[in-house]
Amino acid sequence: QLQNQRLQEQEHSVHDSVELHLRVPLEKEIPVTITQETEKKGHKLIESEDEFPEITEEMEKEIKNVFRNGNQDEVLSEAFRLTITRKDIQTLNHLNWLNDEIINFYMNMLMERSKEKGLPSVHAFNTFFFTKLKTAGYQAVKRWTKKVDVFSVDILLVPIHLGVHWCLAVVDFRKKNITYYDSMGGINNEACRILLQYLKQESIDKKRKEFDTNGWQLFSKKSQEIPQQMNGSDCGMFACKYADCITKDRPINFTQQHMPYFRKRMVWEILHRKL
Template sequence: MAEEDEIVLSFNDSIIRKSDMQLLDGPYWLNDRLIEFCFEYFEKEQFNHSADKLCLIGPDVTQFIKLAPAEEIAPFLEPLNLPEKQFIFLAVNDNQSSDKAGGTHWSLLVYIRNIQEFRHYDSQKGSNTEEARNLAYKLQPYVHAPMGRMKFLEQDSPQQQNGYDCGVFVIATTEHLCKELCEGYNISLMDMVNSSSVSKKRQQLKELIHHTAREYGS
């Protein structure tokens, strides 16, 4: 790897390089490595008090679940103890290739056990509906959701005003819902996540990555 694309942060299974950080300057689409880091940070640090009931599945595993044959999925999901989790988050990408990165849009799929419901949050409403619905069907037996008529709902979600902020909306929406579901936060998603807060979130993520790198000696 060229020196100019040096590693900025190594955190559990996440590696963030200088080129990834540059995507946060905008106006750029976020890649899977940045979303993977945020999901890991939320689960292992910010919301680790709820680790027994919370599972955030990053983009790579989500993409595998979406595209792999059903019989190959179980070995990847069993270690996650999904039947024990109350809230399961997945970053959904519209990429249909199993062997290379890509895609043009991110959205968020959440399973909430106590109401036995999959909820889809899409900042470009309707763009990832089929991808998210198909993913929910594949996940249904592994989360022990009731068989038969699956509850899949498109949620009212904050909407992006450009073609590149979908990944930041996924991160901001995930953080907000974790606060709501795990900490009783009672300010609505629509009031807290918007184009202005998402623009600020890019700088906040840069600061979080640098702070985590200092804390973990990366």
Template sequence: MGAVAINRKRSEESLNFNQQSTGTFRNSPYFQASKKRRFFFGMSEDSAKPASSSNPTISRISRYPDAKAPLRRQIHAPSRGILRYGSARSSVPKPNDYNGNDEIASGSFIARKYDDAKRTALNTLRFHTKDVEVVDLGDELDKEAVSEDSSVEEIEVVDCDEDEILVEENKIFQPSPSTCDVIKGNNLRVDDTSMMLDSLSIDRDVNDASSLEAYKKLLESAEKRNSKLEALGFEIVLNEKRLEQLRLSRPKPVEKRAEVPLEPFIPLTEDEEAEVYSAFSGRNRSKVLATHENSNIDITGKVLRCLTPSSWLNDEVINVYLELLKERETREPKKYLKCHFFSTFFYKKLVSESGYNYKAVRRWTLQKKLGYALIDCDMIFVPIHRGVHWTLAVINNKDSKFLYLDSLNGVDPMILNALAKYLGDEAKEKSGKNIDVSSWGMEFVEDLPQQQNGYDCGMFMLKYIDFFSRGLGLCFSQEHMPYFRLRTAKEILRLRAD
């Protein structure tokens, strides 16, 4: 009895469970009843039903008939058609293809599947606007869209047939002929990136990630090309600079130097050198070695010693030498320029501590005294003493300009301005002419021989005057100064400039 009770209880629980589970899942769209009908051989369906029995378990089982399949066995998911560009060749089943009272739940399931299939088909289409030309770039943009060695860009696209259609929800459009004209064969060829960007019409209403990615890749390809062009341009500039450097590095033809005249550099004879060294000796310090009568200047041994090496030149030696240069010009006027040589005291009188004073020097250039007008000279030389340094100012009437020469490359505009004012006053006072000196140039000569010590400035100034009066360029240097000292001493002792 215990075993029978246990089996009975277990049978009832299993029946209750089957009944509950069948009632629960019957209304589910995922429930499908058994598709096979039970067949009873040798008897009819009605006679197959078990007879009522006194056994309560058997009678209870007999009250539950076999479940019948409410639907025929069919595929409830829509078959995915072959979707190509601009077309949908598969037919999608619709919910109203199914009938039956128990088919309402299954209809909602099929409707969801239909919506999913339709959404998948629409997402498959890249562009679905009738008025926009569509190009599907596909997966070929994973490759290089632009060839590195060619300006022709190739992009793989899907063939377009005129009978293909675009499906957008429940609407059907025929593709525009311009779309098929753009796409020819399997390759789309354009001449440059700008035409490619123009050929791709992106619908702003459609946020398609693949189209944006394609556009970015096209921009990247254009940027790559721009970088290559920039690199080529840089190489061109670099090669041009290298070519210019090669041209500069080529040996230049040797320029023939101007022939140095012999007269300013005639070496002294042994007798002349002995005479000069004797004048420099100590026993002749107080002895008058030479007297210039026109200027009334006596040259003693002590005065002449300023021409020894490492000595500063004094006023007496400078003024006597300038008088000798004027006499040289008088002897041979055709050989030398017509010049006037002011003494070292002229500028001190013209520009004193009280300022510019023309009256102080007005009688220095009387025509009765000089025998010529100052404005008729080619050059006028004005020695300038600046404490411990000698410089030279030149009034160049021949070229209508004022020059300033400093062996230390100094500059002083005030000196030239004072001389410009003096020339105007002198021309008006002596010749009654008005000279517009405002149009004259003022030049601080830089390309000239420079002194390399602190005591040869006076000697450089004298040689500037000597070479200019000869009409020569300044073709000497610091190394010639010892020779020029001896030669100047010899010319002063003999009172004749060569």
């Protein structure tokens, strides 16, 4: 039922996106292309030690211990001005849905990792950003980047929550594109348009100059181009792992079968505040 509900919502989303495109043009005509990006062929699913490091017995014990009964309000990890309680960690157990706290913490760990040499620089918006931007407009979020220059990084990560489904949008300033990733195959060009419009408004507000959209492209990944979830529970994990691969400039080479491993791994990473 949940899966059907999500698919129905996505069908409405696609319809709404088309309707929006027909009746509400952007403030100015901008030279962007909406298209479907085709992945380069030849990427093989290789399970290397680097991509899927071993979870040792000691790590297993630590992970199991966290899932045992205890005070649900006990703080198990603190960083990035965020706190993770036992109740939050429980969302990583079995087939539970990830909550905002877990996703925000993970996105912050991706930002922290991006400071390492050789990796693209990253800024991640929190899980409430896109919903606020879409429903209340730019004025409602313009202060969220008071201390951040979004144009100074290589990649912007934007978690998107569609009621009962997590997706991810990625702005890549190096490639001049905005790409939407949905583990249930949804197409959401509207989200990409909203984010491009955000960049235009942010540039005028913070830089006092027009954002050059020439050459920018908007993509929604097709279901056959990226790994898809095979249940109604792992959308949050897929969104996080898409972001993980993208911020390492690596091909997205996992599948549904890796999710139990990733859930355990993420527990350990959050407890130790490091990827």
